[in-house]
Amino acid sequence: MESALFSIGLFGFVFVCYLSIKKDSNDSKKDDGS
């Protein structure tokens, strides 16, 4: 159970980092456009 939750935590953090970068890129494009 510990290993499974640890893996979920690791991949979860990678996922939120990825989404955050994507969102940041979109926000930057929006700022450039305005």
Place this chain on the structure above:
Amino acid sequence: MRDLVFVAVFLVLCFFALRRSYVAVSIWLWVALLVPPHWLYGFAAGIRFNVIVALLALVSYVASSDKPKFETNALFWVVILFFTQTALSSLFAVIDYELVFSELEKFAKIILLFIMICLVFRTKNQFELLIYAVIFSVVLFGTVEGLKFLSSGGGHRIAGPNGHLLSDNNHFALALAMTLPMQAYMIRYADNRYFRWAMVLSIGVCILSILGTHSRGGFIGLSIVGIYFWLKARKKVLVTVGMMFVLLVSSVLLPQSWFQRMDTFEMATEDASFSTRMVSWKVHTLMALERPLVGGGFKSVQHGYVWNELATDFGVLDFIPTSPPGTKAWAAHSNYFQVLGDHGILGLFLYLLIIFFCFRTLQSIQTQFRKAGKRDCWQVDLSKMLRVSLVAYCVTGAAVSMSYFELFYGIAGLIVCLKISADAELKRMVSVNS
């Protein structure tokens, strides 16, 4: 296998870190709070992930083409002043320089992380990633331990990750109590609804974890956070039902010894643990009275010969009745007395000034938005949540030695940035309206 997975994930994170400096700083905080050596057993256990990610954060920041403008406020400078004071007290320490400087080095890394947070974070998206870093480290560990507690029918005794400040059950309970408001913030603001539900569940499991540490200080922290949420909750019935459910599960799982331990609140002055704390607080005060400007240096009072020398003046504080000091040296068991003994009265003054400016800055953010007619926005909600985290830290911190805890300085950094971001947002609102 776990080592391989972690290293693979870390490499992906390094790639992300090089793309955005705020991601690098978030990973830095994540590694600091996750404590990889606790989870890993093989070849990766000896790798210094925090050093790697700290270097990446610096490189990423220096190489970044769109650095935010360097802005600071009073809170930033008070933290820097406090660090300078700790460096000075290390120079004039009463114990071996090697011991003091190893502690100063650890604290310097925390301050470097604080500075990097202040330099980089400006937007909601960035703040939220920093909160996720806390959730995927401290909360992850709390959830794992809470589930072990559940599956063992309350038999599992919870403590934090080995090899870290949080390995102590009281420290870990405080850290978890500090994360509850952050989880509550993400329930409202996370984009993904599955994640929002995961946060609801993790709050319940973390509450069980706090109770499972058998920490009385943690219980106080939990009560403070609980009362705050109940008072501020819009859906009071739902929150009450949720709380009742967690309390019901807890009452079934918690052993008799837990209730006996909590009962000792009423007779705290007769309790051996409290008595030791009082003695330790007195000896730390004696150090500050002897060296008010610099104190004894990091953890100096915890050395037997320093303790015994100070204990000869124990009678000076006889007007506070306690048991005799004994010959065994103890940790301060209080943030405030820890700083008082380590860095003197001046150090404590600066530490209290940090706390004061944290609350003052958060209050000013809320007031500014209220005056602008914008009560319901993420900046106000985040400032309220950070305030609850700080209240839990300050109250519970009176009985634990966590004055150099990464999360506290991380929150202080977040407050510095939130104020800068809020000021910019309010300026924008004014210019749009005029």
